[in-house]
Amino acid sequence: xxxxxxxxxxxxxxxxxxxxxxxxxxxxxxxEIYPQEYVIIFGPSGCGKSTLLYAISxxxxxxxxxxxxEGKKLSEMNKKEKVNLHRNNIGMVxxxxxxxxxxxxxxxxxxxxxxxxxxxKVREKDGMGLLQRFSIAEQxxxxxxxxxxxxxxxxxxxxxxxxxxxxxxADEPVGNLDSESAENVLRILKELNEIDKKTIIxxxxxxxxxxxxxxxxxxxxxxxxxxxxNKEKRPIEVVKKTQEEPDYQIPVEMxxxxxxxRNLNPQQLGVLLVPxxxxxxxxxxxxDLTELxxxxxxxxxxxxxxxxxxxxxxxxxxxxxxxKGGASWNKKRxxxxxxxxxxxxxxxxxxxxxxxxxxxxxxLAEYLxxxxxxxxxxxxxMRLQSFLKLRMENKIDGFGLAKKMDLPVKMGGLGLxxxxxxxxxxEVEIIMLLKYTRE
Ligand code: ADP
Ligand code: MG
Numbered sequence: 001x002x003x004x005x006x007x008x009x010x011x012x013x014x015x016x017x018x019x020x021x022x023x024x025x026x027x028x029x030x031x032e033i034y035p036q037e038y039v040i041i042f043g044p045s046g047c048g049k050s051t052l053l054y055a056i057s058x059x060x061x062x063x064x065x066x067x068x069x070e071g072k073k074l075s076e077m078n079k080k081e082k083v084n085l086h087r088n089n090i091g092m093v094x095x096x097x098x099x100x101x102x103x104x105x106x107x108x109x110x111x112x113x114x115x116x117x118x119x120x121k122v123r124e125k126d127g128m129g130l131l132q133r134f135s136i137a138e139q140x141x142x143x144x145x146x147x148x149x150x151x152x153x154x155x156x157x158x159x160x161x162x163x164x165x166x167x168x169x170a171d172e173p174v175g176n177l178d179s180e181s182a183e184n185v186l187r188i189l190k191e192l193n194e195i196d197k198k199t200i201i202x203x204x205x206x207x208x209x210x211x212x213x214x215x216x217x218x219x220x221x222x223x224x225x226x227x228x229x230n231k232e233k234r235p236i237e238v239v240k241k242t243q244e245e246p247d248y249q250i251p252v253e254m255x256x257x258x259x260x261x262r263n264l265n266p267q268q269l270g271v272l273l274v275p276x277x278x279x280x281x282x283x284x285x286x287x288d289l290t291e292l293x294x295x296x297x298x299x300x301x302x303x304x305x306x307x308x309x310x311x312x313x314x315x316x317x318x319x320x321x322x323x324k325g326g327a328s329w330n331k332k333r334x335x336x337x338x339x340x341x342x343x344x345x346x347x348x349x350x351x352x353x354x355x356x357x358x359x360x361x362x363x364l365a366e367y368l369x370x371x372x373x374x375x376x377x378x379x380x381x382m383r384l385q386s387f388l389k390l391r392m393e394n395k396i397d398g399f400g401l402a403k404k405m406d407l408p409v410k411m412g413g414l415g416l417x418x419x420x421x422x423x424x425x426x427e428v429e430i431i432m433l434l435k436y437t438r439e
Contacts, residue, residue, distance in 0.1 A: 002235045002237075003071060004032040004033055004034050005033055005034060005035045005069070005070055005166065005167065005199050006031070006032070006033040006056055006067070006068070006069055006167065006199070006201075007031075007032050007033075007067070007068040008029055008030060008031040008032070008052070008055070008056060008065070008066075008067050009030060009065055009066050009067075009068075010028055010029075010030060010064060010065040010066070011026055011028070011029040011030070011052070011055055011062050011064070011065035011066070011067065012024070012026055012027055012028060012029075012062060012063045012064040012065055013025045013026040013048075013051050013055055013060060013062055013063055014063040017063060024222050025048045025051040025222050026048045026051045026052055026055065026062075026222050027222045027223050028065075028223070029052055029055075029065070029223075029224055030224070031052075031056075031217065031224065032234075032238070033199060033201065034199075034233060034234045034235070034238070035166070035197075035199055036193070036197050036198070036199055036233060037199055037200075037214050037215060037233045037234070038189075038190070038193040038199075038200045038202070038212065038213050038214045038215075039200065039201050039202070039213060039214065039215045039216070039217060040201075040202050040203075040204060040209065040210055040212065040213035040215075040216045040217070041053065041201065041202070041203045041204075041217050041219060042203075042204060042205065042207070042209075042210060042216055042217065042218055042219065043205065043218060043219035043220055044205055044220070045205055047219045047220050047221060047222065048219055048221075048222040048223075049171075049203040049205070049219055050171050050172075050203060051222075052203075052219070053169055053171050053201060053203050054171075055067060056069075056169065056201065057086075057090055057092060057169050058074045058077075058082055058085065058086070062075075069085060069089060069090070069167070070089065070166075087112055087115070087163055088163050088164075088165060089165050089166060089167060090165050090167045090168075090169060091157075091159075091160030091161055091163075091165040091167070091168045091169070092160055092168075092169050092170070092171075093153070093156050093157055093160050093168065093169070093170040093171070093173045094156070094170075094171050094172075094173070095171060095172040095173060095175040095176055096176075097144070097149075097152045097153060097155070097156045098156065099144040099152060099155060099156060099159075100144070101143065101144055101145060102143075103143075103144075104140070104141050104142060104143055105131070105136070105139050105140050105141070105142055105143070105144070105147070105155050106124055106127050106128065106131065106140040106141065108144065108155060108156075108159055109127040109130060109131065109155060109158045109159045109162055110123045110124055110126070110127040110159075110162060111159065111162075112159060112162050112163055113126070113127075113162050113163060126162060127140075127158065127162060128140060130158035130161055130162065131155075131158055133158075134154040134155075134157065134158055134188060135154075136151050136154050136155060136158075139151060139155075148181065149176055149177050149178070149181060150177050150178070150180075150181025150182075150184055150185065153173055153174070153177060153181070153185050154184075154185065154188065156173075157173075157185070157188055157189070157192075161192070165198075166198065166199055167198065167199045167200075167201070168189070168192060168198050168199070168200050168201070169201050170189060170200070170201070170202045170203065171203045172203055172204060172205070173185055173189070173202070174186060174204075174206075174209075175204075186209060186212055189202060189212070190212050210228075210230075211230065213230060214229070214230055214231040214232070214233050215227065215228070215229050215230065215231075215233075216228040216229075216230070250266050252394050253394055253432075253436060254266070254436065256394050256397045256398075257429065257432060257433055257436060259397050259398060259399065260397070260398040260399075260426075260429045261276075261280060261429070261433065264276060264433075273436070274302060274305045274306055275302055277305055277433055277434055278298055278301040278302045278304075278305050279298060280430060280433060281301060281305075281341070281344070281430060281434070282294065282297060282298050282301055284426060284427075284430050285337060285340050285341065289329070292322070292328075293327055293328055293329060296322070296326070296327035296328070297318055297327045297329070297337075300314055300317045300318065300327060301314075301341070304341070305434075311338060311341070311342050311345075314338055314341070315334050315335060315337075315338035316334075318333075318334035318337060318338065319331050319334040319335075343367075343371065344427075344430065344431060344434070345434070347363070347364065347367045347431055348431050348434040348435050350363045350367075351363055351364055351392070351431065351435055352435050360392055361385050361386075361388040361389040361392055362385055364388050364392070364428065364431065365381065365384050365385045365388055368384070368388075368424055368427065368428070369381070369384075371427070372420065372423070372424055372427075374424075376414065380409065380414055380415075383412075383413075383414060384405070384414060387401055387404045387405065387414075388401075388428070390404075391428060391432070392432070398425050398426075398428070398429045399425075401425050401428060402418075402421045402422050402424075402425040403421075405420075405421035405424060405425065406418050406421040
């Protein structure tokens with residue numbers, strides 16, 4: 001269970017190598033597929049999906065690199081071993097079905113068994129079982145030309161299963177089917193994965209199919225460009241190893257913010273971070289508006305944080321009626337909200353200037369004293385500054401900061417009410433979040 005059932009290493013496929021019509025269909029593909037995974041290979045037409053699938057199946061010889069199935073290298077198999085591989089270990093399903101027109105349906109399904117030395121009667125019993133399972137038993141003695149596309153594809157799936165292989169490879173199996181038949185076929189493949197525990201690789205260019213997969217491999221121009229996991233089925237060590245790659249590392253700063261903002265996750269590190277910031281900032285400043293007013297304001301806030309809009313336009317947009325494309329707030333509220341946002345953004349800007357790094361905690365302390373009308377004597381104000389310094393250097397998290405502010409003066413704290421300490425901390429965390437950028 002711990003080893004991949006399919007291993008693709010540094011695989012390259014070049015058609016017409018060295019000629020003027022050379023095509024690099026696959027470049028340095030590395031894929032590991034684990035038993036019982038349902039993997040989709042997704043990408044636009046011509047990106048190399050079929051080439052990858054055929055290389056995995058052994059139907060396409062690689063120009064460089066290697067494929068192993070169940071621990072055995074394809075390149076080291078002799079002809080007989082390859083035939084056995086296709087007969088017993090891999091079932092294939094194609095967009096064009098490839099049924100033999102002169103054989104009836106049960107004959108087609110049992111074709112891969114006809115060299116096995118088992119009597120026709122026993123063979124057909126297994127075949128009929130599969131036809132029943134896929135609701136096409138009534139078609140058993142008809143010929144392929146008498147069946148619909150969806151039925152033909154179910155026949156070809158039955159044929160791929162007749163020798164009970166562990167792996168099913170399907171190349172755009174629903175590419176030519178109407179949506180209802182397509183759904184039907186995709187449900188069958190999902191069931192084969194979930195109930196029969198088959199390992200499935202499905203090639204598709206249709207994004208609507210992606211939710212079926214445990215894992216999605218995205219391809220573009222002959223390369224694997226991205227991978228997405230819906231349901232993790234790989235062994236824990238493998239997943240851990242993958243996540244330790246630089247791309248997956250979460251900086252300490254982010255980890256500490258994640259303690260306060262429970263919905264914050266590593267996937268938001270890129271472009272998605274700004275919408276998240278907008279949402280948090282909004283939740284923080286507001287409470288009693290309608291959903292519509294909030295949603296609309298949130299969108300403007302995103303524009304503001306993406307720097308597509310200045311603060312003046314932002315304020316006017318909040319005040320404008322829905323009909324005119326505004327957020328339908330009133331002037332007073334729009335004004336006080338925009339002022340608050342402006343102050344927070346200014347504070348964020350001040351503490352984002354790396355040249356002033358050693359003054360950041362002083363600036364933040366000043367901002368907090370003003371905005372929360374804090375009455376602290378010189379000694380306590382210096383304590384506040386030192387607490388903020390600890391927080392900004394990520395030596396404590398939001399909870400640590402709140403605790404220090406809440407702690408009685410005698411015990412080295414600021415002696416603030418719990419409520420005030422939490423409010424101030426929340427503001428600090430918001431500013432730290434807004435300040436946060438990936439590099
Ligand atoms: P996909 O399945 O993603 O649509 P393919 O793997 O079929 O893509 O093809 C990838 C690229 O390789 C395309 O540019 C295609 O034209 C080219 N190609 C595929 N098969 C051959 C072949 N037998 N000879 C030359 N070029 C080919
Ligand atoms: Mg293809």
